[in-house]
Amino acid sequence: MSSVSSTDAAGRSAPPSRRMSAGALSAALVPVVTCATALMLLTAYTTTGAAGDPPARISVGNARIFVPPNSENTAAFFDISNTGTAGDVLTSVSSTELGVTMLGQRVTKDGAGRMEPLDSLTIPARSRVNMTPYGVDVMVLDPPKLKVGDTVRFDLWFRNSGQVTVEAVTVPPQS
Structure with a gap:
């Protein structure tokens, strides 16, 4: 061997x-x-x-902006739906056509209401958040001259979903 x-x-x-x-x-x-x-x-x-978790599924509708009653400021409103199984966070809103925009929330203290800046807005899973003049909105400082029926482009920025672009229609205040 x-x-x-x-x-x-x-x-x-x-x-x-x-x-x-x-x-x-x-x-x-x-x-x-x-x-x-x-x-x-x-x-x-x-x-x-x-x-x-699966991602959030964000859609934005009913976009509107008040015709400013004066030239100092106005507000924009959006209805944000999340049909996904994970929440998301709206971190900012911007518009190249407007001046300064920021998330705001109405706060009432001692019977007086005022708007305060809001860092972000949570959009829970399987929910809808409707912005109103009496809660959360987008404050627009020093807007340009707007008239009823104008459209303004807004970019809403979400932490997970990224940018969502919508066209808001100008409406009379309290619409």
């Missing part, structure tokens, strides 16, 4: 443990690299937010 043995440059036989270690290392390397690659891909998948 003959056995195959490995020899070095001097003609000496390599020990059996050395012959097996190169093969064992090669065989172990494939699953280790495969596991490391899979772990990196799963980490990237969860980091992007793609894993987990």
Whole structure:
């Protein structure tokens, strides 16, 4: 019976443990690299937010802006629906056609009402949020001259859903 043995440059036989270690290392390397690659891909998948709850499904309707009663300020209103199974957050509203716009909320203290800036507005899953003059709206400071029937483009920015663009129609106050 003959056995195959490995020899070095001097003609000496390599020990059996050395012959097996190169093969064992090669065989172990494939699953280790495969596991490391899979772990990196799963980490990237969860980091992007793609894993987990399905995304919110945001739609915006009934967009309107009051014709300013004076030239100082006015307000815009939107009905925001989320038919998804995850909530989202409205972080800002902007319009290239208007001056400064910001989310605002009516606050009543000691019988007097006033508008205060609002950092964001949560839109829960499977819900609808209607902006009104008596709750949350978009404050528009120093608007240009507007008349009934004009349209103004607004960009609503959501934390997860990104930008939603709508056209708001100017209406008389309290419509």
